[in-house]
Amino acid sequence: MPRFVVFYNGTEKQPERQVYKLSDSFCRKDTDPELELKVTVININPGCNEELLEKCESLRGYMIFVKKVRAKRIAKLILEEAVRQTMEDCISQGVLTEFFR
Numbered sequence: 001m002p003r004f005v006v007f008y009n010g011t012e013k014q015p016e017r018q019v020y021k022l023s024d025s026f027c028r029k030d031t032d033p034e035l036e037l038k039v040t041v042i043n044i045n046p047g048c049n050e051e052l053l054e055k056c057e058s059l060r061g062y063m064i065f066v067k068k069v070r071a072k073r074i075a076k077l078i079l080e081e082a083v084r085q086t087m088e089d090c091i092s093q094g095v096l097t098e099f100f101r
Contacts, residue, residue, distance in 0.1 A: 007059065008043045009066050016048045017041070061096035 008014055022037040023030065042049055044063050053060040065086055072082035087100045 004037065004039045006039055006041045008041050009045055009063065011070075014041070014043050014045075016043050058096070058099075061090070061099075064095050065090055 018041050020039045020041065022035070022039075023033045042052065044053065044059060046063065046067055053063060068086040068089060069079075069082050072085060073079065077085070089095075091097050091100050
């Protein structure tokens with residue numbers, strides 16, 4: 001069965017999981033639309049969906065990478081330098097090592 005999933009890692013507070021329907025974005029409501037799309041949005045920010053992140057090493061690694069880049073940006077590093085340093089940190093810590101190499 002096909003599924004449409006979006007992993008959320010933005011900075012605004014969001015629930016761990018939510019479902020959006022295409023039909024909800026139209027002014028005219030229909031109780032039985034001929035075409036419907038449901039999108040499940042899963043929050044992968046630190047502290048959210050920990051069971052999923054424990055099971056999926058790549059997704060967990062990506063969450064760690066984003067968290068580290070954000071911390072370096074808060075410390076006023078330019079984006080390119082924050083990403084470069086974070087990649088080096090991740091490689092040395094065994095996070096997404098093969099991907100970054």
